[in-house]
Amino acid sequence: MNLTVIDGVIILAYLIFTVSVGALLKRYTRTSTDFFLAGRAIPAWVCGLAFISANLGAQEVVGMAASGAKYGIATSHFYWIGAIPAMVFVGLFMMPFYYGSRARSVPEYLRLRFDEKTRAVNAISFAIMTVFSSGISMYAMARLLQSLRVLDSAFGYFNVSAAYVFDVSVIASAVIVLVYVLLGGLISAIYNEVVQFFLIVAGFVPLVFLGLKNVGGWQGLVERLPGAYTHAWQGLGSSGSNPLGVEWFGLVMGLGFVLSFGYWCTDFLVVQRAMAADSMESARRTPLIASIPKMFFPFLVILPGLIAIALPTQLVRQPASSAAAAVTASSQSGRGIIPAKIDERTGQPELDADGHPVLDYDLAVPNMLLHYFPPGLLGLGLVALLASFMSGMAGNVTAFNTVWTYDIYQSYIRRNASDAHYLWMGRMATVFGIAFSIVTAYFAVHFNNIMDVLQLVFAFVNAPLFATFLLGMFWKRATGHGAFAGLVLGTTAAAIHQGSTLPAGSDSGLKGGWLGAVLHQYPSQMAQNFWTAIWAWSACFLVTIFVSLLTRPRNEKELVGLVYSLTERVKDRHLVWYKRPATLGVAVLLMAAVLNWVFW
Amino acid sequence: MHLDVRLPIGLLFCFIGIVLAAYGLLSDREIYRVSLGINVNLGWGIILLLFGALMFFFGWKKHPDPSGPAPTPDTRAH
Numbered sequence: 001m002n003l004t005v006i007d008g009v010i011i012l013a014y015l016i017f018t019v020s021v022g023a024l025l026k027r028y029t030r031t032s033t034d035f036f037l038a039g040r041a042i043p044a045w046v047c048g049l050a051f052i053s054a055n056l057g058a059q060e061v062v063g064m065a066a067s068g069a070k071y072g073i074a075t076s077h078f079y080w081i082g083a084i085p086a087m088v089f090v091g092l093f094m095m096p097f098y099y100g101s102r103a104r105s106v107p108e109y110l111r112l113r114f115d116e117k118t119r120a121v122n123a124i125s126f127a128i129m130t131v132f133s134s135g136i137s138m139y140a141m142a143r144l145l146q147s148l149r150v151l152d153s154a155f156g157y158f159n160v161s162a163a164y165v166f167d168v169s170v171i172a173s174a175v176i177v178l179v180y181v182l183l184g185g186l187i188s189a190i191y192n193e194v195v196q197f198f199l200i201v202a203g204f205v206p207l208v209f210l211g212l213k214n215v216g217g218w219q220g221l222v223e224r225l226p227g228a229y230t231h232a233w234q235g236l237g238s239s240g241s242n243p244l245g246v247e248w249f250g251l252v253m254g255l256g257f258v259l260s261f262g263y264w265c266t267d268f269l270v271v272q273r274a275m276a277a278d279s280m281e282s283a284r285r286t287p288l289i290a291s292i293p294k295m296f297f298p299f300l301v302i303l304p305g306l307i308a309i310a311l312p313t314q315l316v317r318q319p320a321s322s323a324a325a326a327v328t329a330s331s332q333s334g335r336g337i338i339p340a341k342i343d344e345r346t347g348q349p350e351l352d353a354d355g356h357p358v359l360d361y362d363l364a365v366p367n368m369l370l371h372y373f374p375p376g377l378l379g380l381g382l383v384a385l386l387a388s389f390m391s392g393m394a395g396n397v398t399a400f401n402t403v404w405t406y407d408i409y410q411s412y413i414r415r416n417a418s419d420a421h422y423l424w425m426g427r428m429a430t431v432f433g434i435a436f437s438i439v440t441a442y443f444a445v446h447f448n449n450i451m452d453v454l455q456l457v458f459a460f461v462n463a464p465l466f467a468t469f470l471l472g473m474f475w476k477r478a479t480g481h482g483a484f485a486g487l488v489l490g491t492t493a494a495a496i497h498q499g500s501t502l503p504a505g506s507d508s509g510l511k512g513g514w515l516g517a518v519l520h521q522y523p524s525q526m527a528q529n530f531w532t533a534i535w536a537w538s539a540c541f542l543v544t545i546f547v548s549l550l551t552r553p554r555n556e557k558e559l560v561g562l563v564y565s566l567t568e569r570v571k572d573r574h575l576v577w578y579k580r581p582a583t584l585g586v587a588v589l590l591m592a593a594v595l596n597w598v599f600w
Numbered sequence: 601m602h603l604d605v606r607l608p609i610g611l612l613f614c615f616i617g618i619v620l621a622a623y624g625l626l627s628d629r630e631i632y633r634v635s636l637g638i639n640v641n642l643g644w645g646i647i648l649l650l651f652g653a654l655m656f657f658f659g660w661k662k663h664p665d666p667s668g669p670a671p672t673p674d675t676r677a678h
Contacts, residue, residue, distance in 0.1 A: 006619065006623050009619060010616055010620075013612070013615055013616065013619075014612070017608070017611075017612050020608075021608055024603055028603075046605055191603075191608070194605050194609065195605075195608065195609050198609060198613070198651075202616075202644075202648060202651075206640055206644050210635055210636060210640070213636060214636055371634065372634055373634065373640075374627075374632055374634055374635050374640065374641065375623075375627070375631055376620050376623045376624065376641040376645075377620065377635070377640050377641055377644060380616065380620065380644075
């Protein structure tokens with residue numbers, strides 16, 4: 001499948017548009033506050049859409065469909081349990097401290113509330129993580145464009161070998177994100193994220209419409225798939241009776257509490273969008289507004305995966321593989337329109353321990369686009385994919401330049417420079433952040449294992465974070481020494497747990513058991529991840545309390561505005577009842593409960 | 601005062617909508633075999649055009665102008 005002129009026109013229009021928005025917004029970016037915090041002047045609905053769009057990176061759009069094809073509608077737990085409650089919590093209870101304390105970043109809040117060393121741990125690990133995430137996003141996009149072979153004929157037209165698709169994709173996406181972030185800073189990133197949100201919806205709605213129509217609607221889909229695929233909760237009584245291999249407690253505590261609250265409530269990538277809001281009310285409403293589209297996203301990103309697996313197995317129109325023989329082998333041993341993974345050395349499908357072919361689930365969405373979209377709409381579908389990759393990348397880059405400039409450069413390298421100097425530093429940080437991301441993208445090509453190790457380390461560092469914030473905001477006795485010890489030992493607990501357990505069917509190594517003795521075997525890797533998080537959180541929570549009680553508490557006067565019991569409640573009595581954040585929060589939770597019930 | 605985000609979104613979606621709908625009118629019906637025989641370019645193009653026009657309209661109309669109660673289109677866009 002090659003792109004036609006009409007697809008090219010749509011993709012080009014999107015790329016030109018993206019850069020022009022940055023150019024138009026340049027004149028609003030005069031101070032560092034404009035550049036890093038969008039001048040704190042953005043309305044709630046814009047922040048809200050940027051809030052989910054920044055999170056709507058490659059992992060979400062491609063990965064959630066892949067997960068839908070692998071596990072079925074139970075993937076929606078990552079939304080209805082793994083996002084909505086945390087988004088409501090951060091809006092109602094935590095935003096008053098983030099926005100109200102006038103901290104400019106999440107690590108800066110940690111310094112105000114605890115101390116310098118707690119901030120340093122958070123700022124440094126976060127800065128490294130954002131650069132790697134944006135690099136991995138870049139890598140994934142370039143790899144996808146290369147394997148779909150949609151650009152081959154365009155390259156042929158300019159007499160360039162198709163072997164350069166990867167390089168050109170990495171460089172082009174880096175340059176586009178660089179230009180619009182450099183010009184307009186956070187405002188430009190936020191505006192583009194809102195546009196990207198609508199483009200993703202515009203590209204995926206017709207896909208779900210055509211797919212569902214083809215399989216005979218939801219009812220037709222239910223009839224074509226095994227029962228466990230179309231129920232989110234049935235079978236969660238024990239880990240053996242559902243495709244996720246997790247029991248309800250591990251799911252609710254591990255995913256629904258520790259991982260979800262740890263991400264949505266403490267990750268500066270998303271919180272930064274709410275901190276750019278024009279008022280406290282807008283900042284509190286930002287995650288709540290975001291949660292409404294978020295809860296319906298499973299229908300856009302998970303359903304295509306279910307449809308892809310439910311379609312009759314056939315030779316796909318443009319399977320993502322090079323050799324013709326491998327293509328046939330791949331699609332014949334695939335399922336639905338998802339091909340088997342091909343071993344690059346032998347040209348044959350990869351087999352798992354039981355001799356079944358391993359499916360390449362990440363191709364669910366791309367193959368669905370190629371399967372249903374004619375020229376024209378295909379261009380829009382690819383724009384939706386590009387938009388998701390770029391919004392994820394830009395989100396990471398803007399979070400990186402802020403944390404670098406405020407929490408690392410201004411704190412430890414150059415303290416009392418002029419505002420113009422920090423604005424310049426922010427722009428420089430954008431340039432070298434993106435340069436590091438490119439290096440990461442190429443690193444990922446050659447050292448896949450090192451990337452996996454890094455992601456594992458980040459998972460250990462992030463797992464305990466929410467315990468630190470929870471105690472920091474809601475227990476005035478928590479001290480800096482307590483928080484720091486909790487973070488360090490929480491991370492250690494995560495590493496020890498992961499290193500001494502193993503998911504079923506895996507050998508000792510990256511997936512666990514690297515400490516030598518395997519003390520427990522989990523039915524799936526997901527169960528192991530959730531329990532690693534639970535252990536890390538609990539260790540951090542207990543150690544922080546213990547060490548805090550042993551160390552000297554801070555003067556209460558210094559904690560006003562930072563801790564719940566010492567801060568005046570945000571007054572929203574002047575608002576009509578239905579405009580109050582609490583009302584919106586309750587409505588959102590009710591809607592999520594109804595969705596869980598419908599797909600029980 | 602910032603540029604209202606609805607204006608650029610409106611413009612982009614109007615453009616994509618027009619391009620898709622026009623292509624839908626002119627293209628060979630054969631290409632729609634993949635989309636179950638439905639001319640999705642025309643249908644979805646019109647919907648996107650309407651969405652773009654609505655976005656543009658609201659961005660243009662509601663944009664507050666600090667200079668006076670009856671703003672002119674030229675000043676409202678910024």
